[in-house]
Amino acid sequence: MTGNQQVLIESLPQGKLTAENYRLAEAPMPEIGDGEVLVKTTAFAITAGTRAGLQGSASYAGAPKSGIVMNGTGVGEVVESNSPAVTKGDQVMAPTGWQAYSAHKATALSVVPTAHNPIDYLGPLGVNGLTAYFGLFDVGRPAQGETVMVSAAAGSVGHLVGQMAKTAGARVVGVCGSDAKGQTLTQDLGFDAAVNYKEDDFRQALKDATADGVDVYFDNTGGDILGSALRRMNIGGRIACCGVVSQYDTDNPAPGPRGIPGLLINKRIEMRGFLVFDFAERYDQARDQIAAWLVSGEVKSLVDEVNGLAAAPQAFVDLLAGGNIGTRVVRLS
């Protein structure tokens, strides 16, 4: 253990994010204080939502800065501990950021139970899975036989939303950006239909795929796909607003869709934004359920791995362009 390899934010993106907005750096190894632990990163997830934190506009991630380590959730091994709550050798989930080592207060990380695969804490048992779970069941509230539509359906959250909705007896339609993704959704993950939003006939294809309308729309994108969903919603439908990936990779977000609020009124639609952190008290309960689905095979985790810190910036750029299927994970060791 000599230096600490890191990826720093070199500059805030003007327009689209590029790999040149980041740079590799080496910093001294972090030193840990009382009650703190040192974590060696095994892997971290790259998620579209962190792009919002690089915009000048307000975001739950706070004001953006350059010259700091890029933020992200990771899993790793505790290599040094000054806390009685955490033992050297423990596998933990922590806000590691894009770096090889990080120091944390023991209260700021979660120890991964030995029964679980730590990598699942970047996917179905981590923020992505919990986001899918609470957004779908608490905000969307699908009933047996209803139609659930999800956008960015092959993404880290979307592919889990669809599978969870199937456990509730819903019909599931995924919107994604390539036919290959659509095939994965329908052939491997049990989605009833998939629609490619990049095709010219997207609106008609969505209409065909949602012949009974849409009761629950899990929105990861905002923008035009949200606009299309609004036109397919049934009376009394629910829209769970989870992410705005269509608007992240820009410094000039577009207006909201036409039909807001008009269509919300005519169709008595409930549209509700949520952040997973508000459900923290129920994480353990949700993890128990999701872990059971992983064991039974009702929910499968798709992971899309790249290797090494140096690959992370381009992997993020590519993710924002829709290059991933499932959760994009950067593995360090």
Add this chain to the structure above:
Amino acid sequence: MTGNQQVLIESLPQGKLTAENYRLAEAPMPEIGDGEVLVKTTAFAITAGTRAGLQGSASYAGAPKSGIVMNGTGVGEVVESNSPAVTKGDQVMAPTGWQAYSAHKATALSVVPTAHNPIDYLGPLGVNGLTAYFGLFDVGRPAQGETVMVSAAAGSVGHLVGQMAKTAGARVVGVCGSDAKGQTLTQDLGFDAAVNYKEDDFRQALKDATADGVDVYFDNTGGDILGSALRRMNIGGRIACCGVVSQYDTDNPAPGPRGIPGLLINKRIEMRGFLVFDFAERYDQARDQIAAWLVSGEVKSLVDEVNGLAAAPQAFVDLLAGGNIGTRVVRLS
């Protein structure tokens, strides 16, 4: 009783509505069948929402047509009855439209109890009052001490929303289009503050008037005022989507506000559209409460009367430009 005076839709508006989109006509007196009654209109209400029914786009009012009597809710006296449920001389509320006489199935109208003033069935005890009541209490759900913001606050629904919110112990901020309206709200109706959206410093004035943010926004307008409200909403706020008056008087509705769905997510906002008709089972209960407030003086009804069918078209045009304070009523007799 010879002919029946009517106002017909002469043509669907291109762009803004004008009085020339209507024409006065005389039709034969309607004849009533079995189970039907003939109503002589006393007065009808002009409401902004009916403008949406004249747009080509989808509306809960159905597809627009020319050559038919303009629709609207009225009150009147039963002058002939073929139904045992309704007696000649009864005061009733009915979808009279803009005409002197109309025939209705007895089941399609409501008899006004003799204890009530029939004109109140065009305001606080009618669709406007019920809309305010259910939108505020079922969708907005203000708690004691929270801040309620309402747009078109001096309008037929808005002026009632604010007064009802005061009964729940909320702080009430009204947005309206003139300082005279604002004075009526704060001096006569107990609003805590009023803000004129036509002033250049509207956003700053709204910020000043909502120093603790907004917990409940009752949206009658959509458009830019909705956009401004989104920026003032507190975490966990509720937006009751009631009307889109900013978008009615056009055949080319504007896009939705920026920040949808991004701000909904960051602030965990619930935005829900509603139609009063969905609450029909609870109308009587709501009317009892509203009638009690009218008696106690906690809720006052503002009525803005014009006289005669011929005045109705221009009164509607003027209403869409914000000319009314309270419920605009056309009185025929």
